[in-house]
Amino acid sequence: MIVNKQRYLRSSAWNQFRRIRLERKNVCWISLPALLSGFLVFSLSLGFQHSFAQKLTIQSPNKKLTVSLDAEGPEDQLTWFLRASFHGTGKSTEVIPEIALGLKRSDQDFSKGLRFLKKSNERLITEKYSAPHGKSSSRSNAANEVTIAFENAVKGKMNLIIRAYNDGITFRYQFPGKGGTYVVEDELTSYTVPKETRRWMQKWNPANEGIYTAMSDSTIQLREWCYPALFQTKDASCWYLLHEADLDRTYCGTKLSNKAEGNKYKLTFPDQGDGRGQGASKPVISLPWKSPWRVIIMGSLQDIVASTLVDDVSPPSLVKNTEWIKPGNVSWNYWSSNHGTKDYKIVTDFADLAAEMTWPYTLLDWEWDAMSNGGNVEDAAKYILSKGVKPLIWYNSGGDHTWVPSTPKDRMLTHENRVAEFTKLRKMGFAGVKIDFFESEKQDMIKYYLDILDDAAKFEMLVYFHGCLVPRGWARTYPHLMTYEGVRGAEWYNNGPELTYTAPEHNTILPFTRNVVGAMDYTPVTFTNSQFPHITSYGHELALSVLFESALQHMADRPEGYRQLPDFAKSFLKTVPAAWDETKLLGGFPGKDVIIARRKGDVWYIGGINGEIKEKKQTVALDFLQGGTKYSLGLIADGKHDKEFTTRSAEVDSSSSVDVRLLRRGGFVATLTPINNI
Incomplete structure (x- = not known):
């Protein structure tokens, strides 16, 4: 080294x-x-x-990524750090020159003066597993792993576990001792990022519902930031995404902060004021203990978009039988009628919509316990089931951690409450729950999330977290966790005029950032307007059904918004999947445009959008198709204006390409079906 x-x-x-x-x-x-x-x-x-x-130098199995260990300072103040490099075509780039290491425990300091003891033999990790939903169904990964043992001045032991995967680098801390309970006073992990590095980051907010800001050089802001954060090296040879995974009850969620030094992003514990001040901001651990994985997804933009690394480093499924876990599209009345679930007739209209569109679910959002105008929640459940649709239902997370008084409240708060409520829901035919307003990533809230998932699994209830953290790999361990909000989605068209103008660009950033690390319920595909209008084209909105991955994809428009569509657009929305076998980035750049292809079975779906205010012509190469097979192309693209479509069909193969015109803030979708399947 x-x-x-x-x-x-x-x-x-x-x-x-x-x-x-x-x-x-x-x-x-x-x-x-x-x-x-x-x-x-x-x-x-x-x-x-x-x-x-x-x-002391660990390479990924494909030799493209290298992580190395180094140290500086006098012996009694010695600090250890990692550096990460990427080896592209004919060149090597030092991507992150310094990743500072260390922890401060209430009884001992493991950040300075650590003495190297030993290093394990390098071992190759290879794994294959399947996922019932997400960006790919059959997953494989490979990594080289080493464990390095350190000792502090008072003989306290700490290990550092490092893995170099083909699509990223991960590391975690380990205290190997037995017995004893301690407070982690601080984690010293920080990423030094050269100022010339471009970055897309979201200002910290407990609901993770902000807009990403692009920065570099003199435009870098000093503040706290949400995960995940995207970076591009100055020479444009490498991209990387910072995140964390395998967060469990033994720790809190962290965020990034460069408030102390502009180009150094330090992991930071939750603010004490989060969750209305409930719970401790510093985690309490008992030995033996391992931290969450610190995750750096690294490579090309295609590597970033296709990566499942956050899931790969998380524990395997605790749910043995997953046959009941069914992804699918959902009709949802809140966007078009904020108080829609109070009205039985609105609820039944959305159930009819789901049946017409062959969507498997409809959601009863807040105020279902005040339903009137022809029926109550029991009546609604019976009606929905009679249409061959499964109902989902909303809950306030309850407790003193949220200021929101909306009822029903507290029914998810304790194990006893959940068992009673899940028992009722099963009898009524409900398939899952949406739980809202968590407002904190403190250790007590992480425990609450996971307790809900444990109990829901026993009753075969699907779970959707709203007003929540962003994914940390839990969907692998708890595959009935179908989706999370944790994004500024279409709901914000109800909150003010801002999303009207920021959505086109914002939508092109999310596939490279938030949606990389797990399911994202943006509540997309709206053609009419809610309280504030959108300026994206119909083609743009249709494309979001492919671009945004969510195992429960809540289609947000009102019934007439879908019923007035031409038959070819309705047919597309009736068949577009909510879970995928394979995902490929075909082109794009954050904030400008993005084109993604996703495969379900033998059929490929493509979605592309333009985030800019100028028209574009995109040439989409189809070289990802299986060689020697002819496909039927069905293209739905922008028409002459924002509310018009054009369609095209053709016979294509892997040598073909398709030219597509996108309006400003426009978009398109396409299907590619093997000829012998038609």
């Missing part, structure tokens, strides 16, 4: 190492944490130095 000379000039070991190096002209310039840990006397042979250097 190459070492930065300036760092070691500051080290107390430097002068001794320099003398040895001058005596041994043939010794490579390498990093020897052994120099800093007291066993220099038996580590001077050239062979040992080469061997040790190799052990």
